Amino acid sequence: MSDTPLNWRAAQAAAAQLLAGWQTAGQPGGAITLFDKDITQAVVCAGLADLARREPFTADTVVRYASITKHIFAALALNATDNALQLNDRLGSLLPELQGQLAEVTVGQALDMTSGLPDIRQTLGLLGVSVNTVSEAQPVMEFIHGLTRLNYPAGSEITYTNTGYRLVEAALKTKGYAFDDLVQQHLARPLDVQLQAPESWFDVVPGLAPGYWHTANGWQQTSAGLHLSASGSLTGSANGLTRWLQCLLANRGPGKGVLTQLSAPRHLNHGQISHYGLGLAQTPLGSQTLLGHGGSHAGYKTYFLLAPDRQAGALLVANREDCDSFAIILQVMAALLNEPLPQRSTAIPDGIYATRAEPYWLEAKGGNVAYLGTNEPLYQSEDGYAVSLSAHQPMRLKWTGEAVEGEVGHVARRFLPVASEPLCLKQVQGHWYHPQYRTAFEICGNQIHIGVGPAVQTGTLSSLGDGRILVESNDGPNLNCFCLYFRGYQVDLIASRSRVLTFKKNISARA
Template identity: 25%
Template sequence: MPRRSLVSSFLFLGLTCAPITALASRPEVIRAQASDTLLKGRHQQVDALFAPWSGKSTPGCAVGISRNGALDYAHGYGMSNLEDDVPITPQSVFLIASISKQFTAFAIGLLAQEGKLSLDDDVRKHLPELPDLGKSITLAHLIHHTNGLREQGQLLNLAGWRGDDLYTEADILWALGRQRRLNFEPGSEVVYGNAAYTLLGVIVRRVSGKSLRAFADERIFQPLGMSDTRFRDDHTEIVPRRASAYSPRDGGGWRISVPHADYYGSTGIFTTVGDLLKWEQNLLDARVGGQALMAWMQTSGRLNDGTATGYGGGLRLTGYRGLRMVSHDGMDGGYRTEALLFPDQRLAIVALCNGATLLPSELTRKVAEVYLGDRMKNVMPPAVKLSDAELSARAGNYWSPLTDEVVRLEFKDGELRQVDMPTAFVPMGQGAFRPGESMHVWRFSAPTAGASHGLSIQDSWPTTRDFIRVTAPLPASPALAFFEGRYHSDEVDMTYTVRVADGKLVMRWPRRDEVVLEAVGGDRFVGSLGTVTFTRAASGGVDGLTISSRRLRRLRAERLGATEASKAASAMNPPTSR
């Protein structure tokens, strides 16, 4: 297990700060006891960042900041419960969603330290009910998102579950157990997903003989004094001081958006900002687990070719503006969460929010700039000016042979942007663009004779996705009828009905609303479920379809009851190469 020193020297700042283990009980604000005017100014700047969410008619956030192991500031903004006019306080309890993953990884690491499992174990050693897909998937592949498993939520969606249905561990194991292919060969790519960590939670139970909840309580939460923290394994359980969660309602206002789940590992922890700051401190001082395990947690996984993934044991290791940063975000229902740690500066920032339109990842980084801005670098490439003609030339539909995704770009109001997305692309020169203030790079290749623009996307993960511009013509309206029919997928045990309605293809399956399929060229369409590509038999007739998205590639459905007449008709609309 690799080792590296993570603890920098303790910095005494001349401040009298409250220890994280002893949060005061004031309901509105918990402040470090300090007379330093600079500290007070920082707190006022933090308040200003969250001011838009501090009213009595909106959800909001609880924010906690610690320095050198002492609580610097904690405050609640907005409402915990809009129905009962309950404000958010630092003691409010939130579902932290995917921030939970680091605790699951830590539990696996503890079991590995004790020799009860190996990170090189094939997952089927512990979960023999999973299918043998011809490639070994190790526990390390699960931890580092290099496993190739299809996304659990999308599988259940395609199997007929609604977004507000109860999702159970048994449901997820059922869906994963039916799969007949992976997204990619394990270790060849990194694609973030949830299925792996749900499986890791099951493995903790099978290896330790205790539920993940009981194991984490005994080995993590109680030793660290995280008395308000638990993995929730029963969606009906009463959680004192729990903040409800909300999403915007069409026409204005809010609607309740609390996930119903009886699975955990990938999500499931309820906690407070104070408790989570105690865990952030443990990432520094390793009071529980020891330095070797903490070093492993903060060491990047690697692809088969040695490329670092930037993801450790449930932790993102990408850094921010020239400073080393360890972080993770979370999103489930209306909950939005972020936890940042700057190990070298010993600064931790946690924001737990309960509104789907809040962006805690942006807000916490702005808080970090308040505290560390003088040590940060300006790494944002400057914008360059392009003409309308240069921008509009890049609009169009692009398809990835690797992931089978389609991205659609439009030129509108003088800006290049993704269709139905608010963020405009900022040109940086030499064919490179960034979405808004993001560090992601979308790079267009220059058109050559007989070819149009290509596109490669480099986001926070090291696997670059290459796209080809779709040049096939859109199908004429009469040709849409050739795609009508019923399509069955054994992998999710579901039959889909495709028909023409109001001049467009629509797709429907039991318990789900119809999904409109927008044509992007040839036999390829896009909808809210991703890319739908109709496939052809040797005769030219449509014999099936595949469904793809970033985390679920080419789920196959066979056409039912295709006749020779329909095949002949389909031959009038020949297959295309793109």
């Protein structure tokens, strides 16, 4: 344990400065809490909880915690269900309807992001289903039951996906354990806090602040139609979540043993150690290793980081889409612990790169790298590599003068610069369909169209050569980026969280 005193005043000043821009009239806001294992040392709030009612954002404002939910669900699933499941259990033994490779995934892999399970939200998006389209629990599960392939062999790499948590939650339901019931019994009532895990975006949650994103017409409320799951359904306030995090730091009550349990090392198939545990991720900061997790739901951003050795932490919740929650809370923790912030890296030249004869690509821009469409900032490491700090999207890359080499997701990759190839676009014009899901898209010029009428989504295309075309399209506040990987009369749709869809050429349709 460090002898350097915790600098609560510096951390509070950093928090106030970072949220100062939200004080401008008419903006959504957020709250930051600074706490040790016993008390809240400081609270900084800014902006509005409700733009229509002009209500200020406070530490009691209720928001969607989004993926911060994951570690709470993992703790309850493992500790509050009378050993209903074990980490080595196959999902197929718990949910017999699962098919093929999905059935062989273990509970541990489902929770530690090494499962290869395609993310349902992204898979539906690739099929043209908007983020706003409402879906219920049973049709979503039936959709999953129809899948037979994984994004990659389970345990061979790490990539973020929400589907594992949805399936483990479904398995517990078959044994009589509902997530919200577990939350009320083991957390909300013992801690005397308001927590709720709705199953729909449109369920009534007392005190819930709307989420917002900024458009050309100003701030607008957000929505998300996909049935909510234990991957990100929990709602509550900054104060309520702080109470739980203090239990983790103090190793008491419902938090007893949880930090050690959820942050225990997890291993990939070839022995690599993952820094993502069971809903808890390790983040290096100077001499410290922090534990935490973030959350992102339409119009909501959250993040917490804990320094277990110092028994201190910080939490941010916000109801605005543009919030860089990780960068904010990392700066606050650096001030609290008197640790230097990691230095950003621009070692990877701007440009688009792809592996040879494979659909894996990355785009470097201004010190950030988007791999398969998922963006991460890069930082300098002592060995000269550019690295991400993300445990669920680990990157370790260097520029050799000819290629970008290193690891992504604990898998060795070599990316070469790509040049546009207009001929590829000419060869793939026309209609492509998916027989199982009765959907299709059309490539016309340098655009792709999927959907009908006012719900049609249009994306722009750019060729990477070797039968690969990048697609960029917007769905509300979301920028969708994926690759079309053509193989004769078939095309695979490849994105970070979903790589299992194959469309076929409709040779009878007019191109």
